[in-house]
Amino acid sequence: xxxxxxxxxxxxxxxxxxxxxxxxxxxxxxxxxxxxxxxxxxxxxxxxxxxxxxxxxxxxxxxxxxxxxxxxxxxxxxxxxxxxxxxxxxxxxxxxxxxxxxxxxxxxxxxxxxxxxxxxxxxxxxxxxxxxxxxxxxxxxxxxxxxxxxxxxxxxxxxxxxxxxxxxxxxxxxxxxxxxxxxxxxxxxxxxxxxxxxxxxxxxxxxxxxxxxxxxxxxxxxxxxxxxxxxxxxxxxxxxxxxxxxxxxxxxxxxxxxxxxxxxxxxxxxxxxxxxxxxxxxxxxxxxxxxxxxxxxxxxxxxxxxxxxxxxxxxxxxxxxxxxxxxxxxxxxxxxxxxxxxxxxxxxxxxxxxxxxxxxxxxxxxxxxxxxxxxxxxxxxxxxxxxxxxxxxxxxxxxxxxxxxxxxxxxxxxxxxxxxxxxxxxxxxxxxxxxxxxxxxxxxxxxxxxxxxxxxxxxxxxxxxxxxxxxxxxxxxxxxxxxxxxxxxxxxxxxxxxxxxxxxxxxxxxxxxxxxxxxxxxxxxxxxxxxxxxxxxxxxxxxxxxxxxxxxxxxxxxxxxxxxxxxxxxxxxxxxxxxxxxxxxxxxxxxxxxxxxxxxxxxxxxxxxxxxxxxxxxxxxxx
Numbered sequence: 001x002x003x004x005x006x007x008x009x010x011x012x013x014x015x016x017x018x019x020x021x022x023x024x025x026x027x028x029x030x031x032x033x034x035x036x037x038x039x040x041x042x043x044x045x046x047x048x049x050x051x052x053x054x055x056x057x058x059x060x061x062x063x064x065x066x067x068x069x070x071x072x073x074x075x076x077x078x079x080x081x082x083x084x085x086x087x088x089x090x091x092x093x094x095x096x097x098x099x100x101x102x103x104x105x106x107x108x109x110x111x112x113x114x115x116x117x118x119x120x121x122x123x124x125x126x127x128x129x130x131x132x133x134x135x136x137x138x139x140x141x142x143x144x145x146x147x148x149x150x151x152x153x154x155x156x157x158x159x160x161x162x163x164x165x166x167x168x169x170x171x172x173x174x175x176x177x178x179x180x181x182x183x184x185x186x187x188x189x190x191x192x193x194x195x196x197x198x199x200x201x202x203x204x205x206x207x208x209x210x211x212x213x214x215x216x217x218x219x220x221x222x223x224x225x226x227x228x229x230x231x232x233x234x235x236x237x238x239x240x241x242x243x244x245x246x247x248x249x250x251x252x253x254x255x256x257x258x259x260x261x262x263x264x265x266x267x268x269x270x271x272x273x274x275x276x277x278x279x280x281x282x283x284x285x286x287x288x289x290x291x292x293x294x295x296x297x298x299x300x301x302x303x304x305x306x307x308x309x310x311x312x313x314x315x316x317x318x319x320x321x322x323x324x325x326x327x328x329x330x331x332x333x334x335x336x337x338x339x340x341x342x343x344x345x346x347x348x349x350x351x352x353x354x355x356x357x358x359x360x361x362x363x364x365x366x367x368x369x370x371x372x373x374x375x376x377x378x379x380x381x382x383x384x385x386x387x388x389x390x391x392x393x394x395x396x397x398x399x400x401x402x403x404x405x406x407x408x409x410x411x412x413x414x415x416x417x418x419x420x421x422x423x424x425x426x427x428x429x430x431x432x433x434x435x436x437x438x439x440x441x442x443x444x445x446x447x448x449x450x451x452x453x454x455x456x457x458x459x460x461x462x463x464x465x466x467x468x469x470x471x472x473x474x475x476x477x478x479x480x481x482x483x484x485x486x487x488x489x490x491x492x493x494x495x496x497x498x499x500x501x502x503x504x505x506x507x508x509x510x511x512x513x514x515x516x517x518x519x520x521x522x523x524x525x526x527x528x529x530x531x532x533x534x535x536x537x538x539x540x541x542x543x544x545x546x547x548x549x550x551x552x553x554x555x556x557x558x559x560x561x562x563x564x565x566x567x568x569x570x571x572x573x574x575x576x577x578x579x580x581x582x583x584x585x586x587x588x589x590x591x592x593x594x595x596x597x598x599x600x601x602x603x604x605x606x607x608x609x610x611x612x613x614x615x616x617x618x619x620x621x622x623x
Contacts, residue, residue, distance in 0.1 A: 088107065090105050090106050090107035090167065091106045092104060092105055092106065092113070093106060093170065093175075093176055093182055093184075093198075094174075094175045094176065095113075095114065095175075095176045095177075095200065096175050096176070096177050097117075097176075097177050097178050097200055097201075097202055098117070098118075098178070098202045099116065099117055099118055099202060099203050099204060099342065100114060100115070100116065100117060100200070100204065100341075100342065101114075101115050101117055101129075102114035102115055102133065104176070104198070105135070106167060106168045106169070106170070106184070107164075107165065107166070107167055107168075108147060108162075108163065108164040108165065108166055108168075109147065109148065109149075109162070109166070109168050109184060109196060110135075110145050110146070110147050110164070111133060111145055111146040111147070111206070111339065111341070112133055112134065112135035112136070112143070112144075112145035112146075113133060113134070113135055114131070114132045114133035114341055115129050115130065115131045115132065116129060116130045116131075116132055116291070116342060116343055117129060118343075119290075119343055119484075120485075122485075123485050123493045123494050130291065130343075132144070132291055132293070132341055132342065133145055133146070133293075133341065136231075141234070141235075142230060142231055142232040142233070142234050142235075143229075143230070143231040143232075144229075144230050144231070144234070144293075145228075145229060146226065146227065146228045146229075146293065146295075146339055146341070147164065147226075147227050147229075148196070148208045148210060148224075148225070148226045148227070148337060148339075149161065149162045149163060149210070149224070149225060150162065150194070150210065150212065150222040150223065150224055150225070151222065151223040151224075151225055151321070152222065153220070153221030153222055153223060153324055153326075154220070154221040154326075155218055155219060155220040155221060156192075156220045156221065156222060159188075160188045160190055160192060161188070161192075161194070161222065162186055162194050162196075166186050167186070168184040168185065168186050168196065169184060169185055169186065170182060170183070170184055171183050171184065171185045171195070176198060176199075176200055177200070178200060178201055178202040181197055181198060181199035181200075182197070182198050183195060183196070183197045183198075184196040184197075184198070190216060191214060191215045191216025191217070192212055192213070192214055192215075192216065192220065193212070193213045193215070194210065194211070194212050194213075195210075195211045195212075195213075196208065196209070196210050196211075197209040197211075203342065203345070203348045204340055204341055204342025204343065204345075204348065205338055205339070205340050205342075205352060205356070206338065206339040206340075206341065207336060207337075207338050207339075208226070208336065208337050208338075208339060209334060209335070209336045210224055210334070210335050210336075210337075211332060211333065211334040211335075212327060212332060212333050212334075213332045214327040214328065214329055214330065214331055214332065215329075215330065216329060217329050218329060219326055219327060219328045219329060220326070220327050221324055221325070221326045221327075222324070222325055222327065222333065223321060223322060223323065223324045223325070224322045224325075224335035224337070225319060225320060225321050225322065226295045226297075226319065226320045226337040226339065227295075227317060227318070227319045227320075228285055228286060228293050228294075228295060228317070228318045228319075229315055229316070229317045230286060230315065230316045230317075231313070231314065231315055232314050233259055233314075233316075234288070236259075237288075237289050239289070239478060241366075241368065241474065241475050241478050241479065242289050242366060242478060242479060243256045243258070243287060243366040244258065244259070244287065244288055244289065245257055245258035245259050245261065245262075245286070245287065246258075246261075246262065246284070246285070246286060246287075246307050246316075246318055247284070247285060247286070247287040247292070247294070247364050247366075248276070248282070248283070248284040248285075248305055248307065248318070249281075249282045249283055249284075249359070249360050249361075249363065249364075250276050250277075250278035250282040250284075250305050251278050251279055251280055251281065251282060252281075252282075252359070252360065254360065254363050256287075256366070257307065259309075259316060262307060262308065262309040262316055263309050263311070265307075265308065265309065268308055269308070270310070271308045271309060271310040271311070271317075272308060272309045272310075272311065273306060273307055273308020273309065273317075274306070274307060274308070275304050275305070275306045275321075276304065276305045276306075276307075277302070277304050278302065278303050278304065278305060279302050280299075280300060280301075280302070281299045281300060281358075281359045282297070282303070282305065282359070283295060283296040283297070283358060283361065283364075284305040284306075284307065284318045284319075284320060285318055285340070285364075286316070286318060287344070287364065287366070289479075290343060290344055290481040290484055291342065291343055291344065292340065292341075292342070292343075292344050292364060293339070293340065293341045294339070294340040294341075294364060295318065295319075295320040295337055295338075295339060296320075296337065296338040296339070296340065296358055296361075297320045297322055297337055298322070298335070298336055298337075299357050299358065299359065301322070301323070302323055303320055303321065303322050303323070304319075304320075304321040304322075305318070305319070305320065305321075306318065306319035306320075306321060307319075320337055322335055322337075338356075338358075340352070343481050344364065344365050344480075344481050345481060345482070346362070346365065346378065346382060346480060346481075346482060347382070349361055349362055349364060349365065350362050362375075365479065365480065366479050367475070367479075368472075368475045368479075370468055370471065370472045370475065373468055373469065373472035374472045374475050374476050374479075377398070377402075377469075377472055377473060377476055378476045378480055378482075380398060380401065381394055381395070381398050381476065381482075382482065384397045384398055384401075385482070390487070390488065391482070391483060391486035391487070391488065391495055391573070392486070392487075392488025392489060392492065392495060392573070392576060393488075395495070395573055395576050395577050395580070396576065396577075396580050398473075398577070399577050399580040399581050399584065400580075400584065402469060402581075403581065403584045403585070403588075406465050406466075407588075409464075409465065410585070410588055411588075411592065420454060423448065423452060423454070426448060427445070427448075430444055430445060430448065466581075470574075470578075473574060473577055474570070474571075474574055477495065477496055477571045477573045477574050478496060478571060483495050483496040483571075483573055484496050486573070488572070488573075488576070491507075491508070491528075492529070492572055492576075494572070495571060495572050495573030495576070496571050496573060497517055497571060497572065498517050498522070498527070498568065498569055498570065498571065498572060498575075499526070499527030499528060499529040499530060499568070499572045499575065500514065500517045500527065501514060501527035501528045501529075502514035502515055502522060502525045502526070502527055503525050503526060503527070503528075503531070504521075504525035507527070507528050514527075523565070523568065523569055524565075526564070526565060526568040527568065527572075529568075529572050529575045529576065529579070530564050530565070530567065530568030530575060531564065532579050533563070533564055533567055533568070533575050533578055533579050533582070534560045534561050534563070534564030535560075536578075536579050536582035536583055536586070537559070537560035537563055537564070537582055538560040538561075539582075539586055540582050540585060540586045540589070541556060541557075541559070541560060543586065543589050543590060543593065
């Protein structure tokens with residue numbers, strides 16, 4: 001086996017081993033990337049009432065002291081015992097914007113009904129829109145909601161602050177939209193009047209501003225809070241490259257605990273949880289594959305992030321607790337918390353970060369370990385999509401850009417391979433001279449490379465950057481919502497999903513349905529795009545003659561078709577990238593070899609089988 005073929009075989013086997021290890025050994029090699037939670041929760045119980053100061057008499061209170069950057073935020077009843085009582089019917093405030101629809105319950109001012117107007121559950125344009133938040137007792141999804149209020153401190157009883165049983169009154173505004181905020185009010189009858197102004201933009205950001213006016217004769221202490229709660233484990237997609245669970249950033253430190261992490265926390269206020277003090281900035285919430293809810297306190301001020309799980313009520317909860325404020329008689333206080341509830345659109349989130357002052361908010365998108373590659377790759381892809389208006393064309397253009405970046409390595413590699421082919425007669429003569437003396441052969445072969453200034457390892461250079469680029473693009477395609485249901489051409493209506501066509505029905509020509517995408521049968525009867533991938537790899541292989549070693553020749557002959565089935569399960573956007581990459585590589589290698597006087601005989605290589613090798617005689621194979 002000559003050195004060039006040995007390098008080619010080694011590179012191919014290594015690439016195959018990486019992909020095989022990724023599919024089979026991923027949960028063990030990269031445990032933090034692979035989820036361990038069960039897929040769904042069948043619970044339909046009514047959710048608890050977190051921070052419910054007006055709860056029934058069965059609710060008990062706890063007294064705790066929270067410190068945020070040295071600022072005392074003591075609050076009587078930091079979080080009350082959670083109950084599972086259904087909320088009675090109450091008036092609702094309608095939400096209607098360009099991006100959102102839903103309503104807010106006036107009982108507790110609870111955000112528990114929210115849908116995303118511009119996103120549907122499937123590629124079918126008539127399918128239901130995505131529903132993000134759901135009220136207590138929902139049967140189509142686990143209850144998921146947000147509440148805001150004040151924790152009672154010194155001089156205030158729990159029932160004297162707004163809670164889950166507080167019936168707010170609308171004092172200003174009607175339907176909540178991007179141009180018309182709404183103001184709610186409630187008075188406790190003891191000298192405290194609470195107002196809440198809710199505003200929303202044309203995307204996914206609410207601003208909840210709570211204010212209190214003290215007309216009593218005594219000072220009162222209060223601490224504003226915001227809570228996001230999920231009743232039961234939500235349905236998880238279980239894709240190892242997608243984080244589902246809590247996402248939190250405090251003082252520049254990003255952490256992403258999953259749901260199982262919350263159940264294993266230490267005891268905390270009658271539950272499992274922890275509090276993380278932040279001195280300056282940050283945010284906390286829950287993230288799904290494409291959707292997210294996040295609480296953003298006033299930036300530049302101390303606050304406390306809380307994440308916890310209550311086993312009895314089966315509630316996962318994230319909180320923002322702001323420092324205690326003391327309101328003197330005749331005085332007032334005000335606090336604001338922003339609430340993001342919507343799709344993880346890159347451009348919208350970047351705007352909230354850059355123009356809205358939410359530090360590091362772009363990291364709420366799960367960029368993964370290769371963030372230094374995934375971020376610029378997606379930025380470039382987004383820019384190209386703006387030019388072409390088609391994500392498939394943007395992926396093709398991105399491939400050209402990436403190939404251009406590695407062109408110097410590719411040029412050196414293919415030039416080295418072409419020059420090694422020029423040495424074939426000298427290599428054969430060297431084999432004859434050395435016979436069975438392998439050490440002499442290796443020594444003189446390396447001297448020949450040195451004399452001719454050829455690096456035999458250069459053939460592997462283009463492969464090295466391709467592996468991290470491949471996995472980074474894989475991450476980008478699966479994680480970013482911009483690829484979700486992105487249309488390319490014809491049957492390719494979702495570049496984040498595998499090719500839905502199938503050879504079983506001749507790609508739609510025969511009158512029966514193709515196997516369901518992602519099924520075992522679909523993995524066998526693959527679509528048109530994976531077949532094109534296999535052909536592109538096979539053609540690329542035929543740039544070189546079949547190796548003289550028949551075993552090596554058989555291994556290489558099978559590799560395109562093995563990869564065709566393996567990569568056929570990937571997102572069609574990624575397969576499209578690989579086909580484009582192979583096509584560009586084919587043209588590059590053909591042109592470089594031609595420039596060195598070695599025009600590849602592609603059709604001849606297709607016809608020539610591997611020749612048998614004489615066993616350890618140093619003789620040439622018989623013709």
